[in-house]
Amino acid sequence: MTMQRMALFRLQRKYAPYLFVTPFIVLFLLFGVYPLIKSLVLATYITSGPKSHLFVGLENFRFLLSDPDFHKAVRNTTVFAFFSVFLQLPLSLGLALLLNRELVKGRDFFRFSFFSPHLVGQVFVAVLFSVIFIPQFGLLNRVLHAVTGLALDTKWLTNPSLVMPALILTSLWMYVGFNMIYFLAALQAVDRELYDAAQVDGASAFQQFLHVTIPGIRPVAVFVMVLSTIGSFQLFELPYVMLGNSSGPEGAGLTVVMYLYNNGFVSGDLGYASAIGWSLALGVLLISLVQMRFTGTWKREE
Amino acid sequence: MPTNSVKKQLLQVALYTALIACTIVMLTPMVWLIAASMKGPDDLFHYIFFAPRLSLHNFRQLFSDIPFLRFLMNSVFVAGTTVLVQLFFSSLGGFALAKYEFRGKKIIMIVMLATMMIPVQVLMAPLYELIYRMRLVDSYLGLIVPGAVSVFGMFLFRQSMLQIPDDLLQAGRIDGCNEFRLYWNIAIPISRPMIGAFCLISFMGSWNSFLWPQIILHTQERFTLTIGLNQMVGLYAQEYGALMAGTLLSVLPVVILFFLLQKEFISGLAAGAIKG
Structure with a gap:
């Protein structure tokens, strides 16, 4: 009896880890790995809804290369990503530097108020800002009119050249404090003794920033940059909801994911949508690799 | 020539001014959202923030x-x-x-x-x-x-x-x-x-x-x-x-x-x- 129980105990011990990962593996294979492979296959078909397929080989990708709407989507998304990295991240770092001073009282309050917009999901931010941006009565135009004299009927969401600035402004509000949290954590992890040593050597505040702070936070900075680039290239909800489920005036708010959604789930061509998806994935991967290379992430590991 | 402690105080003032300005910018849309939810249809664009009478x-x-x-x-x-x-x-x-x-x-x-x-x-x-x-x-x-x-x-x-x-x-x-x-x-x-x-x-x-x-x-x-x-x-x-x-x-x-x-x-x- 006890022998049997011992054997059973050993048996459950041996197979427990497999049992523990099984639900995860099954779901992951079914809803992660299978669709990933299937999307490669789908990308070589033209489809009309989930039922009818026509094999076209690499035709979808060739068509993408000469598709003016796709070009527009890529251009818009790239502009958005550019500003996300080169405007938003320096501001995030700036806020983190302000908060990182030891003398700041009420740091928790400031940190929360900078971070709080991130709690609002993209769709809800989009609805809120679509009203904030309306001409004549919207909050933004009223404030800008009072402060800078900007015309009250500035049409943020219907003037093609203002759509992108409006989107960048909105995402700035949403994410600047979120990224600040990462920078703040990194700044607080920099060894205090390095600053003391630099001070003894007579380094100015700016020299300390350049030679102690920047190298200290570099791994986190690269991490944040890669993450926000990937996130920016997935832009969809913000313009889609703000522009009333359209790509905006003259397609000024068309993004890659919006183009994927329109082709796959409005027109019903899941094949072309998959081709767009894979172009997005490869593009994002390539940019991430370039960023990591450029910032020397790999060199440090050698 | 300002002494060290005066300089430090000025820096503190500048720091807090910047922090409070940023806080206002970040919180304003949310405050406006709360205000807008509680205004009647006639008051919505009449008052920028809260109206004198709240409405459900x-x-x-x-x-x-x-x-x-x-x-x-x-x-x-x-x-x-x-x-x-x-x-x-x-x-x-x-x-x-x-x-x-x-x-x-x-x-x-x-x-x-x-x-x-x-x-x-x-x-x-x-x-x-x-x-x-x-x-x-x-x-x-x-x-x-x-x-x-x-x-x-x-x-x-x-x-x-x-x-x-x-x-x-x-x-x-x-x-x-x-x-x-x-x-x-x-x-x-x-x-x-x-x-x-x-x-x-x-x-x-x-x-x-x-x-x-x-x-x-x-x-x-x-x-x-x-x-x-x-x-x-x-x-x-x-x-x-x-x-x-x-x-x-x-x-x-x-x-x-x-x-x-x-x-x-x-x-x-x-x-x-x-x-x-």
């Missing part, structure tokens, strides 16, 4: 003219279920990856890492086809099941459970605990901070998700808040007050959850960044 008109309209309550309940159900399911599978799997050596472990980790680099939108078309063949289009099941696993959560739990001492687990075994009880009675209680952080991350992910529900939900009765509110923008474009009240009520649950779990969340986020 917008909320009344939200619950009588629009199936807002239904959207809210749907979101609570879908997000609540998603959190529980993700939490269980991710922590159980994470426990196995952290505390056991078994065949195939390395491969699982590599495949997981590789898929984390791929934008989820790539999966949408084949996933829709799959859900269509499983006859789950326009159902809660179709909404929840593909999101039942979180690769990110699995990594998070593996990372935090690495710190559980092996001696503790061994002691449990000598006392006759089976492996599941080790997970349930030792690993889970120890991981409480990470559970708090993950609950918030997972809840926010489900609560705010739009693309997948927009793809598979067709019947208004099953709409979640994001889908319902987006539809409202189209149908009630001029009813700004009701839209703002709906937005405010949609944001509130996340804010409340954040205040309950903020300690765990901030430390979890920071730990992830430093280790990552």
Whole structure:
């Protein structure tokens, strides 16, 4: 009896880890790995809804290369990503530097108020800002009119050249404090003794920033940059909801994911949508690799 | 020439001015949202912020003219279920990856890492086809099941459970605990901070998700808040007050959850960044 129980105990011990990962593996294979492979296959078909397929080989990708709407989507998304990295991240770092001073009282309050917009999901931010941006009565135009004299009927969401600035402004509000949290954590992890040593050597505040702070936070900075680039290239909800489920005036708010959604789930061509998806994935991967290379992430590991 | 302490004070003043200015900019849209929700239709654009008389008109309209309550309940159900399911599978799997050596472990980790680099939108078309063949289009099941696993959560739990001492687990075994009880009675209680952080991350992910529900939900009765509110923008474009009240009520649950779990969340986020 006890022998049997011992054997059973050993048996459950041996197979427990497999049992523990099984639900995860099954779901992951079914809803992660299978669709990933299937999307490669789908990308070589033209489809009309989930039922009818026509094999076209690499035709979808060739068509993408000469598709003016796709070009527009890529251009818009790239502009958005550019500003996300080169405007938003320096501001995030700036806020983190302000908060990182030891003398700041009420740091928790400031940190929360900078971070709080991130709690609002993209769709809800989009609805809120679509009203904030309306001409004549919207909050933004009223404030800008009072402060800078900007015309009250500035049409943020219907003037093609203002759509992108409006989107960048909105995402700035949403994410600047979120990224600040990462920078703040990194700044607080920099060894205090390095600053003391630099001070003894007579380094100015700016020299300390350049030679102690920047190298200290570099791994986190690269991490944040890669993450926000990937996130920016997935832009969809913000313009889609703000522009009333359209790509905006003259397609000024068309993004890659919006183009994927329109082709796959409005027109019903899941094949072309998959081709767009894979172009997005490869593009994002390539940019991430370039960023990591450029910032020397790999060199440090050698 | 200013003395050192005067210079220091000036710096303090400049610092706080900058911080307070940033705070005002960041909080103004939310304050405006609260104000706009509580203004009557005539006052909405008459006063920039709060009107002298508060009105519940917008909320009344939200619950009588629009199936807002239904959207809210749907979101609570879908997000609540998603959190529980993700939490269980991710922590159980994470426990196995952290505390056991078994065949195939390395491969699982590599495949997981590789898929984390791929934008989820790539999966949408084949996933829709799959859900269509499983006859789950326009159902809660179709909404929840593909999101039942979180690769990110699995990594998070593996990372935090690495710190559980092996001696503790061994002691449990000598006392006759089976492996599941080790997970349930030792690993889970120890991981409480990470559970708090993950609950918030997972809840926010489900609560705010739009693309997948927009793809598979067709019947208004099953709409979640994001889908319902987006539809409202189209149908009630001029009813700004009701839209703002709906937005405010949609944001509130996340804010409340954040205040309950903020300690765990901030430390979890920071730990992830430093280790990552």
